[in-house]
Amino acid sequence: MPTTKKPLVIVTRRLPDAIETRMMELFDTRLNLNDQPMSQSELVEAVKTADVLVPTVTDRIDAAVLSQAGPQLRLIASFGTGVDHIDLKTARQRGITVTNTPGVLTEDTADMTMALILSVPRRLTEGERLLREGDWGGWSPTHMLGHRIWGKRLGIIGMGRIGSAVARRAKGFGLSIHYHNRRRVDADLENELEATYWESLDQMLARMDIISINCPHTPATYHLLSARRLKLLQPTSYIVNTSRGEVIDENALTRMLERGELAGAGLDVFEHEPAVNPKLLKLSNVVLLPHMGSATIEGRNAMGEKVIINIKTFVDGHTPPDRVLEAMF
Numbered sequence: 001m002p003t004t005k006k007p008l009v010i011v012t013r014r015l016p017d018a019i020e021t022r023m024m025e026l027f028d029t030r031l032n033l034n035d036q037p038m039s040q041s042e043l044v045e046a047v048k049t050a051d052v053l054v055p056t057v058t059d060r061i062d063a064a065v066l067s068q069a070g071p072q073l074r075l076i077a078s079f080g081t082g083v084d085h086i087d088l089k090t091a092r093q094r095g096i097t098v099t100n101t102p103g104v105l106t107e108d109t110a111d112m113t114m115a116l117i118l119s120v121p122r123r124l125t126e127g128e129r130l131l132r133e134g135d136w137g138g139w140s141p142t143h144m145l146g147h148r149i150w151g152k153r154l155g156i157i158g159m160g161r162i163g164s165a166v167a168r169r170a171k172g173f174g175l176s177i178h179y180h181n182r183r184r185v186d187a188d189l190e191n192e193l194e195a196t197y198w199e200s201l202d203q204m205l206a207r208m209d210i211i212s213i214n215c216p217h218t219p220a221t222y223h224l225l226s227a228r229r230l231k232l233l234q235p236t237s238y239i240v241n242t243s244r245g246e247v248i249d250e251n252a253l254t255r256m257l258e259r260g261e262l263a264g265a266g267l268d269v270f271e272h273e274p275a276v277n278p279k280l281l282k283l284s285n286v287v288l289l290p291h292m293g294s295a296t297i298e299g300r301n302a303m304g305e306k307v308i309i310n311i312k313t314f315v316d317g318h319t320p321p322d323r324v325l326e327a328m329f
């Protein structure tokens with residue numbers, strides 16, 4: 001849509017200052033200064049007037065919203081990598097281009113995944129809580145015993161950018177790398193990671209000590225870890241999720257954790273964010289984080305830069321670098 005008039009860009013949440021300022025310079029930008037997530041009707045109002053919408057994971061850009069978009073809405077430049085909050089099919093049918101911000105949050109998310117892989121078996125947050133509550137009576141040989149990381153098997157579900165970055169870190173901690181992916185990765189990458197490919201997710205699950213979810217949420221991965229599959233895990237195994245809550249049946253997982261049918265879980269994401277199953281909050285063998293896998297200033301600035309580049313390229317009449325197509329998922 002090459003034009004001399006600045007496009008109206010509506011940003012649904014607060015972004016880092018530097019990003020908002022640059023957007024104000026480049027575009028006719030409408031910011032959300034109070035940072036309250038928009039309601040569905042506010043989103044409808046936004047798509048009626050915006051040329052470009054910049055949503056985040058907290059906005060549900062579904063068919064009901066998109067069906068009310070004005071003809072001027074040509075681009076949804078999402079701030080984030082996951083696009084499960086956007087109805088890509090309806091967007092395509094309405095001729096709306098969608099972009100995301102891949103790559104720039106890989107290392108931060110992999111760091112957080114590794115932090116959870118270490119925290120849960122080594123009981124990090126449990127120990128910290130005990131100390132803060134004044135319940136530490138001093139060192140004892142049998143106190144706060146967790147489980148060793150070194151030498152265990154890590155099963156990564158989704159060996160994309162983030163999965164591979166997790167594997168590189170995990171190798172350094174002495175974990176052996178196993179993975180399940182829609183497609184087997186290149187031999188070079190498999191060799192570098194010394195990774196074992198499992199075509200059958202069920203078979204991998206039954207043999208791992210720690211499972212890490214690193215695949216996107218799509219119709220095909222919704223409840224990929226169903227009640228049936230979770231039961232395949234050994235009772236001594238751990239599960240960490242920094243991807244999307246919807247990939248795991250959260251109620252089934254909670255029940256198994258309550259009954260001691262799994263050793264523990266590290267969850268940065270939940271099925272119905274920001275709601276968290278209250279039963280999870282009561283468990284000591286879980287580490288729960290408020291979706292902060294990519295929450296670094298550096299990462300957020302880089303995400304914002306990508307949003308700007310995507311908008312600018314599109315507005316200048318070119319294909320934006322991070323165009324999202326349904327076929328990718």
Ligand code: 8YV
Pocket residue numbers: 055056057058079080081082083105243293294295
């Ligand atoms: C982002 C994420 O913070 O990019 C993603 O897919 O899950 C997060 O790390 C969030 O999506 C921003 O919209």
